[in-house]
Amino acid sequence: MPALSPKSVLEGRSSNRAPVPLIVGLVVSGLCLLLALGSYVLLVPGAPTNVVVGMLLALPTAIVLVALVLWIDRLEPEPRLMLCVAFAWGAGVALLGALIVNTAGESVLAVLFGPEPASALTVTVIAPVVEESFKGALLLFLLVVRRHEIDGATDGIVYAALCGLGFALVENVLYYMRGLAAPGEVWGTVLLRGVVAPLGHPMYTAITGLGVAYAATHRGAGRFFAVVLGWCGAVLLHALWNGGLTLAGFPGMVFAYLIEAVVLIALVVVLVVDRKRLVGQIGRFLPAYVPSGLVAPNDLRMLASIPGRRRARAWARSTAGVTGARAMGDYQLAATELALLHARAERRTISPERFFARRDAIVGLMRVARNAFFRRVPQAPQPPWARNQRSGFFAPPQQLGQLPNHRPGGNPWPPR
Known part of the structure; x- marks a missing residue:
């Protein structure tokens, strides 16, 4: 297969x-x-x-x-x-x-x-x-x-x-x-x-x-x-x-337009709040992976903003070409999906079997994406947002440890 x-x-x-x-x-x-x-x-x-x-x-x-x-x-x-x-x-x-x-x-x-x-x-x-x-x-x-x-x-x-x-x-x-x-x-x-x-x-x-x-x-x-x-x-x-x-003609249109304007503002507020929720989930669930070397605090800051992600991809492109930029994009999306996966587990909207299988696949992708940088440029300089960083995406492969078998804030599933 x-x-x-x-x-x-x-x-x-x-x-x-x-x-x-x-x-x-x-x-x-x-x-x-x-x-x-x-x-x-x-x-x-x-x-x-x-x-x-x-x-x-x-x-x-x-x-x-x-x-x-x-x-x-x-x-x-x-x-x-x-x-x-x-x-x-x-x-x-x-x-x-x-x-x-x-x-x-x-x-x-x-x-x-x-x-x-x-x-x-x-x-x-x-x-x-x-x-x-x-x-x-x-x-x-x-x-x-x-x-x-x-x-x-x-x-x-x-x-x-x-x-x-x-x-x-x-x-x-x-x-x-x-x-x-x-x-x-x-x-x-x-x-x-x-x-x-x-x-x-x-x-x-x-x-x-x-x-x-x-x-x-x-x-x-x-x-x-x-x-x-x-x-x-x-x-x-x-x-x-x-x-x-x-x-009601023009007056009716104006009234309906005002109502729709209020609804549009409400939808914008919902989008802003939901963006903050997603960033909060990244900061809440991914630190559990810091001891494994898969994620580091500086990685979390990079993942929490669109400009940070854009700078990371630009750095990856400058040091490892198109392959590096693609690997960085895969890492960013996989890390986001990992946080969302933990959120679903917390709400118990995913089975334990599905959770562990999905987590292992995502973590595997994150590791492959990280390794792509070291195969292309083993001594790549650190990006400007991760000075003095010795773990996470830019960590050498040997620093990676075991994945956490529990989740922060409570563990609905038995340890593996």
Whole structure:
């Protein structure tokens, strides 16, 4: 059996093959995206030319916001394949499913109440419920299939935001196509959806993401209620925006915008607090590995900040080239995953067998990454943040001792 790659170890996989459920999800999402764009050709005059123009108008906003989400996810970045699945699900499965159900629902309501009431009910009631359900299904899928990758509120927000951005990208194409079909309306639509309120869909779904993140990191019946409450919050916020814009015009839009601004600030606060929580876990759990020589106090300070990690990779590149920089990046991510693993053990959301197997794999990766520096440059100068350091990442291999068989702050598992 071939050795696991660093990527496989970091993602907790037992082989180097990509997880089949994620590949299936990506393929299904791509097919749904093609079907959705094909339906636009049938629904909107001027297609397919306007499909291309609409996509070009929608892409800049999506690119900027996706970059922002990835920037938020720097300290403990999620697997790229999972991030692609989240975005593709929103752009494909969620968008096509919502388009079908919303259209069918509006047709039924039109028969019962007439066209105008049906349109208003669809926008303010049906669409928020349907769209947040389809987007939230992605988060439930990850909760079941890759629960161990959701380590806190930041992860829930990141996956939810990318799903929402995928949905918003393709939905904006439809709105921009409609604007192109009516001369003079397209730029107003671009201003509203691409500049004034581009965070709508990612922010709505982020509320569901918080509930799913709680469910992934806790035990007990509260997990179910957290997911339900998160979904209800997403639907309510979505309905508030749609209803304010549809039923109350500009004053309603201003009121809904203010509410969403408050929610956005709250989400930023949650992200900041969660970042501090992760840094605290690094400082709490990794010192137990100092006697083994795998980690040292200076390593902890480097791991606790993005600038420190960036300087470490730059130093590794300057002394050991691309291989050294890659090894430093592997070490940093593995050390972060090790701290998160201990946090899961403390919450008892991982079995003892899984804990020890995962810990041994991560520690092995950290050792291999460290040894890469000494094979390339045995007498490498110490980095500027680790003067007088004689252990940790830059320690000679012979200084490494035995791993701790207990955890600081209490040991839920029997010693090995």
